[in-house]
Amino acid sequence: MALPLPPGLVPTEVAFLCEMELVTIVPRQRLESIPLLSGATPALRPPHRAQIPLWLALLLKKQRRANIVPPAWLHPASLAEIIHQETNVDSEAFSPPPPPVMRSDGRGGARQYASNPEPKPGDLVLSPPFLPSCTADAPSGYLPYHWLEMSETLLAHAADDVPSAAEVRTLLRDLQEVRAAKMRGSTTQLEGGGGVVGLRGVGAMELAESRGFVQGVVDGVRKIGASVEQARREDEERGYGDEGADESDDEMGFE
Amino acid sequence: MSYYDLDAILTDAEKVPCKFEIEVPDLGYLDNNPSHPLKAHTPVSLPLWLAELLAIANRSANSQDSSPFLTLSMPQTLSSEVTSALKADPRAVPLRDQSHNFYALATRMMEIFEDLDMCAVLRRTFVTRAGETALHARKAGASDDYKVAGGEDFMRGLEAWERALFLRAHDGAKDSKVWMEGVKK
Structure with missing residues (x-):
């Protein structure tokens, strides 16, 4: 039976998940801590900055109770730098995701945010939206996982808080086009047979947009190569004794 | 591939050129020549599902003789x-x-x-x-x-x-x- 929705998240679902991302606000009014299922929000005391989820920040922004501090990567200079990186420095791969968040331990050292100093198997590995990648202290020059959704939402609802919003908007359009072209180009790596599409640093919304297409191409290449692959496998099984080393290559193939 | 996949059914119906290795009685109409047997090595177009079967199947029941009914060529x-x-x-x-x-x-x-x-x-x-x-x-x-x-x-x-x-x-x-x-x- 056919499912009504394609596999994976659709853009609206991605945008919904993005609302869990923490953003930094400057409150204008006092607000006591609210105990929520996802944890208590910090008590808001103007003019101290606080980090709260995006949905709450948007609510407070609409009621004019807070101003949102946009993340550093949304600054026009940072976006221009990323576009330069995408077009001139490395025109093949996507710009890298932000480095792991480090926290000072107060004794002159630094360790990763919310992780044990000695990682054990089974430890919690944090990924967005549980990393503070959209707060004011997020590094500039790196696009976080939810970059497109976050910046569109901020521009739509808090444009007066974003410095030079019009310029940011144009730069975002450029960036989106550059990366969409790369996403299309990434599938041509499959031509040689068994190439893997590198999607490091791709944002959630871009994934939701291109998932169907990339899956379709991979599927098609697999189907075209199926008969030859089958013949190769049979050959390999016949000569299995002396070609055991080829097994690891097999895994890399399109399966 | 689903049984009801329309594209698969249409692909099955694509005509491919092939030649019978034997003379087939009562199939003359395939060569616009009804009431005559279809002569061996006459080029005809058959749908893929039929041609594939006939090209793979053995002509006689004993497995020594492995010659098929017809030879298939690239469309x-x-x-x-x-x-x-x-x-x-x-x-x-x-x-x-x-x-x-x-x-x-x-x-x-x-x-x-x-x-x-x-x-x-x-x-x-x-x-x-x-x-x-x-x-x-x-x-x-x-x-x-x-x-x-x-x-x-x-x-x-x-x-x-x-x-x-x-x-x-x-x-x-x-x-x-x-x-x-x-x-x-």
């Missing part, structure tokens, strides 16, 4: 002219004119013939054309008009797999555009 769709045109520029060939189910037919033929060269050419063709298809799909999905600027000829030449691919790429671009327009509400 015109996959002839060397087409493959060399594809080698030159995959985007310039309207695949739909060759066959509506070009890739499906080609994979079926490759299962029979195991042609490594053709596999490489087809893979390159598919991947190159997929990139172009996605470009047009994004243009169509991200702007309201369905008229594709400058790519009409190319779009008309898309065959069944590529049309499905176009649809998926278009829907993705469309969904994200719809969200982006609705974000202000």
Whole structure:
């Protein structure tokens, strides 16, 4: 039976998940801590900055109770730098995701945010939206996982808080086009047979947009190569004794 | 592949050229010659499902004699002219004119013939054309008009797999555009 929705998240679902991302606000009014299922929000005391989820920040922004501090990567200079990186420095791969968040331990050292100093198997590995990648202290020059959704939402609802919003908007359009072209180009790596599409640093919304297409191409290449692959496998099984080393290559193939 | 897959059924019905190795009685009408037996080595076109079976099955029950009923040859769709045109520029060939189910037919033929060269050419063709298809799909999905600027000829030449691919790429671009327009509400 056919499912009504394609596999994976659709853009609206991605945008919904993005609302869990923490953003930094400057409150204008006092607000006591609210105990929520996802944890208590910090008590808001103007003019101290606080980090709260995006949905709450948007609510407070609409009621004019807070101003949102946009993340550093949304600054026009940072976006221009990323576009330069995408077009001139490395025109093949996507710009890298932000480095792991480090926290000072107060004794002159630094360790990763919310992780044990000695990682054990089974430890919690944090990924967005549980990393503070959209707060004011997020590094500039790196696009976080939810970059497109976050910046569109901020521009739509808090444009007066974003410095030079019009310029940011144009730069975002450029960036989106550059990366969409790369996403299309990434599938041509499959031509040689068994190439893997590198999607490091791709944002959630871009994934939701291109998932169907990339899956379709991979599927098609697999189907075209199926008969030859089958013949190769049979050959390999016949000569299995002396070609055991080829097994690891097999895994890399399109399966 | 589902039993009800229309593309698979249509691919099964594609005609492929073949020649009977034996004289077949009462099949003369295939060669516009009713009431005569079909002579051996007469070129006829049979649907793929029938030709494939007859090309693989053994003529007699005992397994020593492994000669089949007929020999199959590559259809015109996959002839060397087409493959060399594809080698030159995959985007310039309207695949739909060759066959509506070009890739499906080609994979079926490759299962029979195991042609490594053709596999490489087809893979390159598919991947190159997929990139172009996605470009047009994004243009169509991200702007309201369905008229594709400058790519009409190319779009008309898309065959069944590529049309499905176009649809998926278009829907993705469309969904994200719809969200982006609705974000202000």
